Amino acid sequence: MKGAGVRFTNPVAPVVQASRIVRHSAAIAFADMRAIYTWRVWIFGWLGRMLAQVTFFTLLGRTADSQGHTAYIAVGNCVMACALECMSVVASTTWERVSGTLVLLCAVPARPVWVFFGRSLQWPISGSGTSLVALLALAPLFGVSWRPSQVPALVALVLLTALTTYCFGLFLAAFVLNASGVRNIVSNVAYLLMMILCGVNVPVSQWPSAVRAVADVLPLTHSLHAIRLVSAGAGAPQVLSAAALALLCGTGWLAGAYVAFDRFMARARGTGSADLF
Numbered sequence: 001m002k003g004a005g006v007r008f009t010n011p012v013a014p015v016v017q018a019s020r021i022v023r024h025s026a027a028i029a030f031a032d033m034r035a036i037y038t039w040r041v042w043i044f045g046w047l048g049r050m051l052a053q054v055t056f057f058t059l060l061g062r063t064a065d066s067q068g069h070t071a072y073i074a075v076g077n078c079v080m081a082c083a084l085e086c087m088s089v090v091a092s093t094t095w096e097r098v099s100g101t102l103v104l105l106c107a108v109p110a111r112p113v114w115v116f117f118g119r120s121l122q123w124p125i126s127g128s129g130t131s132l133v134a135l136l137a138l139a140p141l142f143g144v145s146w147r148p149s150q151v152p153a154l155v156a157l158v159l160l161t162a163l164t165t166y167c168f169g170l171f172l173a174a175f176v177l178n179a180s181g182v183r184n185i186v187s188n189v190a191y192l193l194m195m196i197l198c199g200v201n202v203p204v205s206q207w208p209s210a211v212r213a214v215a216d217v218l219p220l221t222h223s224l225h226a227i228r229l230v231s232a233g234a235g236a237p238q239v240l241s242a243a244a245l246a247l248l249c250g251t252g253w254l255a256g257a258y259v260a261f262d263r264f265m266a267r268a269r270g271t272g273s274a275d276l277f
Contacts, residue, residue, distance in 0.1 A: 017110070018111070018114045021111075021115055022117055023118065025114070025117070025119045026118040029119055029122040030122055032092070032122060037126075042126070047129075047130055047133060053081065054078055054081060057073060057077045058142050061073035061074075071144045074143070074144055075135070075139060075224075075227065075228060075231060076200035076224060078131055079131055079158070079200070079223075079224050079227055080194070080195055081127065081131050081134055082158060082162050083127070083194055084127070084191050085124075085127030086162055087165075087169045087191045088123045089120040089170055090169050090172050090186050091184060093116050093120060093173035093177060093183075105265070112261040112262065112264070113174075113258040116174075116261060117254075117257075120166075120170075123162075124162035124163055125162070132154070132158055135154065135227075136154075150230050153230050157223055157226050157230065157243060158227070160223050160246055160247065161220060163250060164219030164246050164250025165194075165219055167253040168219060168249075168253040170253070172190055173257075174257050174264055175260060177264055197211060197214060197215040198218055198220040199224055217249055219246045219247075219250045220246075221249075222242050222243070222246035223242070225242045226239050226243045
């Protein structure tokens with residue numbers, strides 16, 4: 001009704017705005033990617049390094065004299081390669097402060113989490129490619145077999161691993177903006193903790209209950225479990241249940257990043273510290 005003084009808001013508008021912000025921020029991410037890597041450097045430098053790392057840890061697993069344990073470690077470290085690369089968001093988020101553009105971001109009304117979400121999207125995309133190459137080309141050398149019908153589920157779960165782990169890294173990045181000098185320490189510690197706790201080399205069930213509780217809030221624990229279920233030929237309900245837990249954890253970390261970035265920007269506006277290291 002006209003003149004009733006009632007304003008109707010479009011519930012889709014915030015989603016459209018967020019997607020537009022992520023799209024424009026991602027353009028910067030891909031420009032950074034092109035500046036860092038050529039296809040030769042990515043294949044023979046980064047990918048070669050990660051395949052060597054997977055091979056190293058898997059060969060160590062052979063000391064257990066168990067083919068099943070070797071395959072377990074191979075799958076875990078292939079997926080871990082993706083998580084490692086996604087943790088680069090902790091460092092790349094601070095690039096805005098180093099380049100002096102963080103103060104400009106404080107002046108815009110957009111939610112900062114969407115800016116930073118798109119800002120480092122090159123890492124989960126590159127990480128997914130790294131893990132898929134490792135899982136499909138390297139893991140079979142260590143007794144891991146994939147049926148063609150399993151490949152679509154594997155691709156989807158690797159992408160899920162990348163995005164949910166990326167959300168965890170984004171949460172950490174919101175705090176590192178206040179202490180950019182420790183960005184590499186934070187990302188490396190987070191990566192190593194995930195490698196220890198999330199079932200990469202040692203089953204989560206082997207840890208005490210307190211440690212398992214920590215592992216359960218990390219998305220990698222559940223997405224890696226889902227990938228192992230696919231490898232074992234488990235049914236769709238089991239795989240989807242593990243994937244849903246990974247998605248739930250990732251959503252929770254993204255919500256935490258949303259709040260953390262908002263508080264950082266509010267504090268930076270209030271103190272004028274956005275341009276200070």
